[in-house]
Amino acid sequence: MFEPVLLRNMDVPDGHLLSSYEARGGYQALAKALREHTPDEIIDLVKQSNLRGRGGAGFPTGLKWSFVPKRADKPKYLCCNADEGEPGTFKDRIIMERDPHQLIEGMVISAYAIGAKTAYVYIRGEYVLAIHRLKQAIAEAHAKGYLGTRILGSDFNFVVHIHCGAGAYICGEETAMLDSLEGKRAQPRLKPPFPAVAGLYASPTVINNVETLVCVPHIVARGPDWFRSIGPDKSPGPKLYCLSGHVRNPGLYELPMGISLRELVEDRAGGPPPGRRIKAVIPGGVSAPLIPERGLDVGMDFDSLAAVGSMLGSAGVIVIDDSTCMVKVATRIIEFFHHESCGKCTPCREGLNWVVKVLRRVEAGQGAPDDLEQLEALCKGIFGNTFCALGDGAAMGLRAALAHFEHEFVAHIEKGRCSFH
């Protein structure tokens, strides 16, 4: 029986308060880390755990940390990516609202490991309650000596600041986030240099997602073998899945990495509404290519989903039933990417503009016979040619919709109308 750890405080009354967190063993992993381990040992524990970044890319967290130079003239920074803009994703918001100390504990241990004395939590500005709860938690943690100078009697000093975003999906891209933190328009940077070497203020910087950071105290407390015993060895650990769309029980679920998508959607989330059938599922936020119903027997982990041409992404699982027009779904997804394109590179900025125009006319029943070829030509011009993954995500999403539901696009063009409305 799988025991939830990341969400264990979710339903505790006043679970966001320090007293409640401490009563359930909170900050004991931090005490253990500072008392029993050197920073390098913490990095080793995280490496041994095979923890991979939960923001979407799945990069090994311990390896990322080990890229930070041991000796540096400049201060090192930890940035927590709490921008959570990937449509279909709401896990980080719920953690910050209901269990903010878990995030703080994860940040203090992580900062100790990489030698950072300052962290910025970049939270999207819409998350007013999460911002409020985290602010309150930071103040509580300072007062009890979990943050500030000489933490728990050690010689480690560390402070956390909140930086509110102001509505830009691109800030979830880690280098765009750094530019935004530096007071610039959020646009991705050319890499290298990678942030671990020259990130925020050109200083060594580690950027980790909220869910990644909250895994860290559990790895310290229970050991890397425990973490690796959950889910596939190359992609292990407890995982948060955000279920939304056409399911009876939308919500946040903690289950092992690698659980089958079908079990997640049909059993855990209760399947589609009465009388409907599942048509397709987007497994990892709208950047992740959709999977038609017949493909749902796939493991929800980085490697299994990559093997079927999709991705785990942020694990924002959006379920689409048979009452839905896939041309409309594709159009809305591309409109989103077009709106959020930062404008830095031409293939994304101009390409998505053309894709939206073509999709809108197809959806309206005014498509031209060669519009599907036009769409593929545009995808080809965007994919692999953009500065960051935003354009790739848009092209991959559209290609998946075209590959699996081409007949719906063709029907729109040939009949001059939508069969669903």
Add this chain to the structure above:
Amino acid sequence: MNMREKIEAAAARYPDRRSAIMPALLIAQKEHGHLPGPVLEEVSDILGVERVWVYELATFYTLFHTEPVGLFHLQLCDNLSCLLRRSEDLLRHLETVLGIEKGGTTPDGLFTLSTVECLGACEMAPVMQVGDDYHGDLDIARIDALLDRLRAAAGQTTGAELAAAGPPGE
């Protein structure tokens, strides 16, 4: 604290004052309701940063408003998870009962209606943000009840008082 003091407190969190432009704009917008040119120039003067740096942020990020918005900014999510749960019907209803199109503001200045990208609350789709609050699991009856509550709140207090109350975090 007045606006200048709040902005100085924000600037103290960063090694570079340019980083404080975003928090300063959020503070200034809370104070003034929106960010017209003179306010942007005031922010630039307080921080001692280039005006163009302030202008470029105010026009890049969607939460900054250089034009006035209504007392209640109705921000209805129309991204995929909300669309699948019929946010389009709610948009049409709001446009009808408010007598405005999306992007518009009612003549009494009470409501501005916008659609926004994913609010990160898809478990309660369809969802709408009004000011600092999220309202989820919406249907037409709940939208109507919410509009009634907002109108009543506006009747009991002035816009300045509501704005001064600020978000729970400050």
